Amino acid sequence: MHHQDNEKQIFNTLYDQYKHLGLPLELIKHTDFTVFNLKDINQPTPFKSPLSRLNFFVFAFIKSGDGDYTIDEHNYKLQPRAIYFTNPGHFRSFNWEHIGDVYLFTLSESFLKENVYANIFDEFSFLLAETFPARVVSPDVFDEFDILYHQILREYNSNSPYRYRIIGNLFVVVLLKFKEYFWQDYNPIYEGNRSSEIVKNFKRLLEKHYRDLSSGIAEQAFRVQDYADAQSLHPNYLSNVIKIKTGKTISTWIAEKTISEAKALLQNSKLSIKEIAFRLGFSEATHFSNYFKKHTDTSPVLFRKGYGTVTS
Known part of the structure; x- marks a missing residue:
């Protein structure tokens, strides 16, 4: 061996x-x-x-x-x-x-x-x-x-x-x-304190990861698999726990977090829209713009203009 x-x-x-x-x-x-x-x-x-x-x-x-x-x-x-x-x-x-x-x-x-x-x-x-x-x-x-x-x-x-x-x-x-x-009566979602702990850990990692993305420490946006791996859980199991306990899917949590970070960077930084897109894990600025518009009904350019932040 x-x-x-x-x-x-x-x-x-x-x-x-x-x-x-x-x-x-x-x-x-x-x-x-x-x-x-x-x-x-x-x-x-x-x-x-x-x-x-x-x-x-x-x-x-x-x-x-x-x-x-x-x-x-x-x-x-x-x-x-x-x-x-x-x-x-x-x-x-x-x-x-x-x-x-x-x-x-x-x-x-x-x-x-x-x-x-x-x-x-x-x-x-x-x-x-x-x-x-x-x-x-x-x-x-x-x-x-x-x-x-x-x-x-x-x-x-x-x-x-x-x-x-x-x-x-x-x-x-x-x-x-x-x-x-x-397992006749088994339901993997209702494991009481443990599932609450899973939600808490997920939210904590979500916050930290988007801080790291915004500051340029992390380069790649996490997928569901990454959040599951962080807690040594099966992605389906993590998804089910998050959905049942919070009423929102993991993809919804990720989308909301991505948009809130994007808004903060558009309002408070001088990064170009292209740089913000890369920071948040988008390979193309156009993908980011489409994603932002889909979730906010406005483009990153118009959103930024509304807040009077300088673009570069």
Whole structure:
């Protein structure tokens, strides 16, 4: 295995992560979807992975094995009959004391949408949950999942032209079983104090980022993904929390902030309209002018004239 890195790594696929760690790559036949038994990597234990952000879903079924994992500074125990999943965006690390039968699925969001369900987050909103602590289930419940993941593994290793469609349909059953046993009453939006904290952090970052844009410290306007990454959240989850808690979408918050900063710069600075456009992340002054007019019914030039500020 490669040396431990002190800095946090970001991996978009399991292939990228395993290559970085010096682990065998022959297990990974598809970058968007993999399923295998962790013991097949033949890694001596104890085995520890460095802290990294994985931009894909991981589902784990631990038939036998012991260790723990840390996700966004929360630590959870891994033990026999434990089941868990994590979604894209979190920082996590693993520590395996013993690896027995541990079946891992890794899936990209695009694989889920193409092969499982186009409106995956409407049907299975729990996939956006911030964290899902590893849960130990009864032998009977674990056996149900055991049958399903072995069936998926069989299809994965087959040469059937329909294998990904079959896997997609079997995975719907896996998700329905997750819903049945863990998430029947789950609504990711109503997490009380935590969602209020998310809104507070979003507003704070929005303010700071637009201050940095206005002063020229930041050059690129943040997208929803950037605001989500800052809190290690899935963008859909962040969007839902902001919309439910504030009544406004993130794009509305961003638009209002962009316009208020634009007005302040037009009124109080001697920057040209082109410079203001670049400051606020627009590649062309005409894009900025159209955007400003759409939201204010007046052009930046006329707005500035109305306030008598010198243009350059």
